Amino acid sequence: QVQLVESGGGLVQPGGSLRLSCAASGMLFRINAMGWYRQAPGKERQLVAIITSGGSANYAESVVGRFTISRDNAENTVYLQMNSLKAEDTAVYYCNANSGVEILAWGQGTQVTVSS
Numbered sequence: 001q002v003q004l005v006e007s008g009g010g011l012v013q014p015g016g017s018l019r020l021s022c023a024a025s026g027m028l029f030r031i032n033a034m035g036w037y038r039q040a041p042g043k044e045r046q047l048v049a050i051i052t053s054g055g056s057a058n059y060a061e062s063v064v065g066r067f068t069i070s071r072d073n074a075e076n077t078v079y080l081q082m083n084s085l086k087a088e089d090t091a092v093y094y095c096n097a098n099s100g101v102e103i104l105a106w107g108q109g110t111q112v113t114v115s116s
């Protein structure tokens with residue numbers, strides 16, 4: 001199966017930057033796309049960004065121009081570069097892998113807190 005391990009969360013001031021990483025292992029050939037989701041307290045989990053195996057990326061409107069999703073050459077790690085962070089970006093961020101048919105795995109979640 002597929003396993004995802006996240007890292008890179010933390011506390012940052014408004015306007016600052018963080019880079020999240022999501023390392024995939026297992027049956028990597030099953031992964032068609034990977035994405036980042038986030039969930040703030042009392043709110044539903046929402047899609048932040050997604051990248052396909054071909055490198056096509058899509059973003060939530062709220063992060064366009066500030067966040068960038070990318071993958072490494074080995075296609076086993078996906079990153080989320082977050083710039084110009086705002087307080088409303090505060091959430092637990094989850095990495096997701098899917099096959100194009102079904103969800104393969106979720107990362108354990110990493111806390112991002114934007115506060116002065």
